[in-house]
Amino acid sequence: MSALENAVYTAIEERILSGEFHPGEPLTEARITEITGASRTPVRDALHRLERDGLVRIEPNRGAFVIGLTRADLADIYEVRRRVEGLAARRAAEHVTEDDKKTLLEIVEMQEFFVRRGGDRLKELDSAFHDRVYALCGSHVITSTIARLHRQSGLFRKRSMHSAGRAEAMVAEHRAIYEAIARGDGDAAEQLTVCHVQNAYLNLLNILED
DSSP: OOHHHHHHHHHHHHHHHTTSSOTTOEEOHHHHHHHHOOOHHHHHHHHHHHHHTTSEEEETTTEEEEOOOOHHHHHHHHHHHHHHHHHHHHHHHHHOOHHHHHHHHHHHHHHHHHHHHOOSOHHHHHHHHHHHHHHHTOOHHHHHHHHHHHHHTHHHHHHHHTSTTHHHHHHHHHHHHHHHHHTTOHHHHHHHHHHHHHHHHHHHHHHHHO
């Protein structure tokens, strides 16, 4: 896989997952070439890779069409997230240092400040908290898996966070996860993280049903 093909793949993937490209929308090679500036060969290769990843379908003599994420896909993503992120939190509790505890606490306290005050930093701080926890787990396999799942569910995560009451609940859940990790309680850190991801998913389902 060339760097150019990877760049084209990422550009299309981001547009699909952000909702800019809608399910059923055609993706002609000429259109993607115009957007990315790439030649048709890396565009064609990127589209085939997107087909393998389930985001695009290619029909003979018709071209490529956006699939996007279905409700079933979303359910699967959150189920895997519960399992993998719970494991990451357990590992973090096993490896956390005093400096790590201070860093996590600072992030949580900043979240608590901004959830009271308002502002647009909560998404950034949410990512900072989770990224720090995942880094502590010490596994590039786990962190790369989570990163992929977060990219796939990014648009939905953003919508969930901005629903009424979710930000306050999210920050309270982060506080509880931090406290479990800080005391080295892997069981609690895992269980609280599983509940945290599940709560985000249930909140998202309520939004999608409105």
